[in-house]
Amino acid sequence: MKYHIVTYGCQMNLHESEKIAGILREKGYTEETDIDDADIIVFNTCCIRENAENHAFGNIGALKRHKREKKDLIIAVGGCMAQEKGKAELIREKFPFVDILFGTHNLNELGELIDRKRAQKKRVFSLREEREETEDGITPVRTGYPGAWVNIMYGCNNFCSYCIVPYVRGRERSRSADDIVREVGELAREGYKEITLLGQNVNSYRGTDGTSFPALLDRCASVEGDFRLRFMTSHPKDFSAELVSVVKKHKKICNCIHLPVQSGSNRILSLMNRRYTREKYLEEIALLRREIPDCAVTTDIIVGFPTETEEEFQETLSLVREAGFSSAFMFIYSPRTGTKAAAMDGQIPEEIAKDRLSRLIEAVNEQTRSISAGYVGKACEILCEGYDEKKGLYLGRDEYGRMGYFESEENPIGAYVTLRIERANGISLYGTIA
Numbered sequence: 070m071k072y073h074i075v076t077y078g079c080q081m082n083l084h085e086s087e088k089i090a091g092i093l094r095e096k097g098y099t100e101e102t103d104i105d106d107a108d109i110i111v112f113n114t115c116c117i118r119e120n121a122e123n124h125a126f127g128n129i130g131a132l133k134r135h136k137r138e139k140k141d142l143i144i145a146v147g148g149c150m151a152q153e154k155g156k157a158e159l160i161r162e163k164f165p166f167v168d169i170l171f172g173t174h175n176l177n178e179l180g181e182l183i184d185r186k187r188a189q190k191k192r193v194f195s196l197r198e199e200r201e202e203t204e205d206g207i208t209p210v211r212t213g214y215p216g217a218w219v220n221i222m223y224g225c226n227n228f229c230s231y232c233i234v235p236y237v238r239g240r241e242r243s244r245s246a247d248d249i250v251r252e253v254g255e256l257a258r259e260g261y262k263e264i265t266l267l268g269q270n271v272n273s274y275r276g277t278d279g280t281s282f283p284a285l286l287d288r289c290a291s292v293e294g295d296f297r298l299r300f301m302t303s304h305p306k307d308f309s310a311e312l313v314s315v316v317k318k319h320k321k322i323c324n325c326i327h328l329p330v331q332s333g334s335n336r337i338l339s340l341m342n343r344r345y346t347r348e349k350y351l352e353e354i355a356l357l358r359r360e361i362p363d364c365a366v367t368t369d370i371i372v373g374f375p376t377e378t379e380e381e382f383q384e385t386l387s388l389v390r391e392a393g394f395s396s397a398f399m400f401i402y403s404p405r406t407g408t409k410a411a412a413m414d415g416q417i418p419e420e421i422a423k424d425r426l427s428r429l430i431e432a433v434n435e436q437t438r439s440i441s442a443g444y445v446g447k448a449c450e451i452l453c454e455g456y457d458e459k460k461g462l463y464l465g466r467d468e469y470g471r472m473g474y475f476e477s478e479e480n481p482i483g484a485y486v487t488l489r490i491e492r493a494n495g496i497s498l499y500g501t502i503a
């Protein structure tokens with residue numbers, strides 16, 4: 070019996086798919102890379118923007134043919150979109166060939182849901198409203214060697230006005246610091262070289278014993294082993310000098326911080342319910358640069374939020390220049406039913422939003438290119454994480470998140486490699502082993 074998992078969305082989802090794989094392995098399934106040959110297909114969905122949903126719906130629709138050709142195939146749909154209000158009913162009606170539906174709060178029950186489905190003809194649709202436990206006892210099938218993800222907390226309490234995450238992932242729940250540190254230790258001993266602590270808003274982590282996020286990070290970075298430590302995502306409203314000092318203290322913690330700004334306009338930030346100002350954000354960046362001059366900062370930006378004017382968009386462009394981001398994820402605002410922003414007047418026409426996005430991408434790319442150009446002729450240490458079939462080159466990232474490509478006779482995946490950079494193309498660097 071073979072499984073195939075299709076994952077949409079963020080690193081949290083990628084890691085949860087590793088847990089889904091863990092459950093399926095336990096049930097005796099093995100992985101199948103070809104979806105046509107699988108006995109169970111699991112879609113782990115995302116609903117952060119409308120296009121993520123449309124994409125998933127399109128691909129789930131295409132499974133009708135698989136089910137026709139293979140009667141005992143099991144099709145399961147889970148994750149954020151499944152948890153979203155009204156979506157279970159929609160999936161039930163529109164896709165009669167979906168056998169199992171589970172949400173974000175009952176992923177751990179997938180094994181039982183499969184048993185139930187096998188024992189009966191009826192479909193098994195199961196959702197839970199909330200979940201308190203933070204330990205699921207699942208051994209994930211890790212797919213990111215030399216990288217590994219560790220959840221430190223689940224859910225979000227921030228209710229940014231555009232965001233659906235708090236509705237589909239529930240309130241914040243932090244894992245115990247001891248459990249997290251133990252997991253980091255195990256991963257280090259198993260030879261993982263890049264460990265990323267995951268949470269929707271890591272700065273509001275609060276362990277059962279009161280441990281703060283900087284204290285947790287300090288403990289994780291003190292674990293013995295030859296690994297890099299990253300964390301995401303930080304919220305600027307909770308960013309602290311204490312956090313900066315922990316990052317500065319440990320060589321293991323990468324000097325690369327993901328700090329989503331979303332907008333450069335104070336009026337829009339306030340409408341977004343972000344609870345910081347442009348000035349506070351820039352002060353944080355200044356503090357970071359003062360303490361850790363080489364620190365790279367990456368961000369997320371939304372354009373076309375309801376009522377955003379051209380002048381306000383210009384403030385985002387000027388912030389991009391002032392903050393000196395080394396890269397950014399950039400999005401057109403997508404209204405999500407049930408969020409505050411979706412009900413706001415002044416939704417921005419698509420052509421205007423698209424035009425703003427392309428100007429923003431150009432501004433960010435300009436910076437990305439100039440940072441990359443600065444690497445040429447210099448040495449750069451990367452952690453080799455894979456092989457690019459198309460390019461015929463190995464690849465890996467440096468501490469700051471730059472991707473370096475190179476040739477190698479031996480397989481260096483999982484090793485730190487020093488490259489001499491010969492040329493740069495956008496965010497990618499090309500070099501030879503020094």
Ligand code: 5AD
Pocket residue numbers: 117118231232233329331369370371400401402403404405
């Ligand atoms: N529309 C567009 N982008 C969004 N994000 C979250 N919700 C939306 C939305 N409704 C973006 C934010 C966040 C990132 C993960 O996704 O920039 O930081």
Ligand code: SF4
Pocket residue numbers: 225226227228229232233234235269270304
């Ligand atoms: Fe969404 Fe805001 Fe929570 Fe991030 S902090 S998950 S953007 S509500």
